[in-house]
Amino acid sequence: MTNDDLSLLVETSDEWIRTRTGIRKRHLATTDLSLSELSAQAATQAIAMANLTANDVDLIILATSTADDLFGSAAKVQAILQANRAVAFDLTAACSGFVFGLITASQFIRTGVYKNVLVIGADILSRWVDWSDRSSCVLFGDGAGAVLCQGSTDEDRLLGSAMYSNGEQHEALNIGYDGTGKKLKDGITVNQGTYKPITMKGRDVYRFAVEKVPEVIEKALFNAQLTTDDVDWLILHQANQRIIDSVAKRLKIPPQKVIANLDEYGNTSAASIPLALDEAVRQGKIKPGEIIASSGFGAGLTWGAVIFRWGI
Template identity: 60%
Template sequence: MKRFGAGVVVTGCGSSAPVARLDNEGLSQIVETSDEWIASRTGIRNRHIAIAQETVQSLATEASQKALEMAGVAPEEVDLIILATSTPDDLFGTACQIQTALDASKAVAFDLTAACSGFVFGMVTAAQFIRTGTYRTILLIGADVLSRWTDWSDRRTCVLFGDGAGAVVLQASDTTDALLGFELRSDGSLNGCLNLAYQSESKSLNGEVSVETGTFHPITMNGQEVYRFAVRRVPEVIEKALFWADMTVEQVDWLLLHQANQRILDAVGDRLKIPHHKIISNMAKYGNTSAASIPLALDEWVRAGKIQPGQVIASAGFGAGLTWGSAIFRWGQSAE
């Protein structure tokens, strides 16, 4: 994909998850389900659940510190912090709290909401700031605490979600560009398939003027529709991103999808003819962590020595909105 200014390189990653775990056996004591039922349909066996002291800010800060350490970047060198989240601690935004916790006093900070596609959308957004020469060092975080908004009496959804955070450091390079291609999509006509909606109630102020008050209600999802959407649209958007990168599927070293359902990962891999040993999956341990799922899995595979510097990763996020997108990038090239 043609660039006009500096190139983008990915120089560090980190992740964090709550200490408390809820496995399928424990979940079966809450709702009528079983380990066999959940694992056979989703691939999930465990999820991490945040306690009161664990927040999006605390999880994101820990993941960010690890990413900055790997990249060899001091907090004061960060120009911009982008937090991809759908579950902020404060509806006005949580990124600024992370900036303060990191002591990244020179960084601009803002939240970005694109649900489970948030990390991919955030990577593409960050790249534009670097390619135009506006910023040279960006901290991109995906973090969600979905347990806050899960209906724990609904076995169709409560078996899926967990909490966590992941982060990467993106830096400018004058000699190379590791973001090889991308494609982003949205379709609001499908919003009803997956949402976390605000529901209001009318409250009279003085008998003449009324205001709408209320709260967000738990996650609702049409699982079959989301599955059909994902297995059809995700391969298409990856192929389009590969086209912009002037690459073929055979040149991809790793397929890194949003960790929603193992059946989706396998179906997308099959449609793209990507061998299963190239498909990154850690959802058995974490469940669906929304915007955190891609950087969480990336960090695990990097720290395990599976992903090597220079290898090509085809990533894709998909979820509420509905939104979906793909970014093709090389891992671990140094900034110049």
């Protein structure tokens, strides 16, 4: 769906959206496509790139805020893949989900519990967008991305990381529950309802991101005993091009080292970083041995960063 398409739904324009966000279009899931199926598509490609089979996977971590089932969708992904040996669970940290998932996977690998861990970032936010709210509907798209993390005796390529949360700013971005009382008997009333569309305080989120993201990347680099000069590529959550540019400028990372594709996909939440990583790898931009700094940030509010050396 292009910006011009959106201008037929709400009072906006291609120029208004591009100048404020950097987004030109976004891809939306069809009505018959489940989050589990979309996740499995990305996972299948990641497993193939790693020259493994689904039966080699020990653990599946699905980072998502839009599961098909409130109880979780990771086990359904496991079934679709026929990854019969794998345990699977959902991880919810909104737009920070993939980074949090990657860090979580590293702990299982480092302790020797699992060797092959599939980390998927996937969201279908179009199902939770108010398409009459021009401040939010122009931002979001659907997508899924995945990586296969594998234990190695040669070197630990996850060089440094950091994670943070601040629940006091929860209201800045959420998909809140909305229910009403249902009386079951005298003295017993339960609350039943569903979730409301995405609400966001754009300026608050912007200020939060441009302040906290450079800090968390510097913390992760410190933990890795590296500096920004050692970074070959910067891949941020694809929320807004102005945020990406501002963070890169504060870190003094030149534009040619910044990977961005939100002009094509919009904000795909937990999927945005692995989508950008996958494209850059398949295009030959990112080479084995290069150091990547990545940061996710969003609802919660949560934010985190990971520094890793790419290897395949």
